[in-house]
Amino acid sequence: MKRLVRGFVLSLLLATASGSATDLTAYRLTTDGLGAIRIGMSSAQIAKAGFRLGSPDHGNKECGEYPLAGHKGITLLFQNDRLTSVLVSHPGIKTLSGAHVGMYATQVERLYGKKLEVLRFADLGEEGGGGTMRIYSNDRNSSVVFLTNEDQTHGTKQQPVIIAIRSGPAADQYESCF
Numbered sequence: 001m002k003r004l005v006r007g008f009v010l011s012l013l014l015a016t017a018s019g020s021a022t023d024l025t026a027y028r029l030t031t032d033g034l035g036a037i038r039i040g041m042s043s044a045q046i047a048k049a050g051f052r053l054g055s056p057d058h059g060n061k062e063c064g065e066y067p068l069a070g071h072k073g074i075t076l077l078f079q080n081d082r083l084t085s086v087l088v089s090h091p092g093i094k095t096l097s098g099a100h101v102g103m104y105a106t107q108v109e110r111l112y113g114k115k116l117e118v119l120r121f122a123d124l125g126e127e128g129g130g131g132t133m134r135i136y137s138n139d140r141n142s143s144v145v146f147l148t149n150e151d152q153t154h155g156t157k158q159q160p161v162i163i164a165i166r167s168g169p170a171a172d173q174y175e176s177c178f
Helices: 002-017 043-048 105-115
Strands: 028-030 058-060 063-067 074-079 082-088 117-119 132-136 143-148 162-168
Touching: 028 162, 105 132, 105 143
Parallel strands: none
Antiparallel strands: 058 063, 063 074, 074 082, 082 162, 117 132, 132 143, 143 162
8 A cells, every 4th residue: 555655646746847738728818928927927937837938039038039838839028037928829828808819800809899909901001910909908008919810811802810919018019129
């Protein structure tokens, strides 16, 4: 019996030590972050919460993008070693209202109604950029920004879909420090 208990305890310790990735699909993306990953946290606080940063895609902790290790489709933007934005391209991560990557832009518009600010590709006349839709926090200091593939579907019969969602105070200026 003691052997069985020791084996069970050992397997629990190994599972914990292996750093198995938390299923973030249960978390919701808000203007304040993604679940336990909160805007304003330092990289050390994120590590203490049980998450690891991958190698930076661009920059460093003073100004850089870091993929969340073990979580495909989630990137964190740091400015002065503080989390300022979360970028999600994983379709399993949803906002509080249920919006997610892969939804049609019209579905997101219906979901949020008049609270949603919509900037269409055709209205902006920019090349290489899709449409964006934005919903602000109550104090307007932070937002959730939905990025669409509208630049690829403009002039076709295809409906634009959400390809990424950014959240946080730097969501509007995602690349502001580069």
